[in-house]
Amino acid sequence: MAWLSVLNRMSTMYRVVKWSQGSNEVCVLCKNASESRSHLFFECNFSAQVWEFIAKGLLCISFTTVWSEIITIISDKTREKKNLLCIRYAFQAVLYALWRERNKLKHGDKGLSLDVLKELLKRAFVTESV
């Protein structure tokens, strides 16, 4: 999934409307902008808060919500190994959680609140790293 995102091959609504005209292009997480990859990851207000909650401590002053900058960071082999591993793990975990959440909302299911989603991710992170 992360690889598809890097290639911009995810079925974001920004792409879907190009082959399925009349589809609703609006982001279901914030209902405030076109759902492009860079919006969903992590310019969207909802996504940005989840990403910040998980990644800010790892990225410190290099924290960003800009897709291209994040890709540069996770591709930087000069970064300290453990830190890089954690950032990559956080990136994939947040990407997956947001995409799952987006799909739930897209199919009419009830979404999780921002706080619940953050808590679930935090728990996944703590459990995995112990």
Ligand SMILES: [Zn+2]
């Ligand atoms: Zn949004």
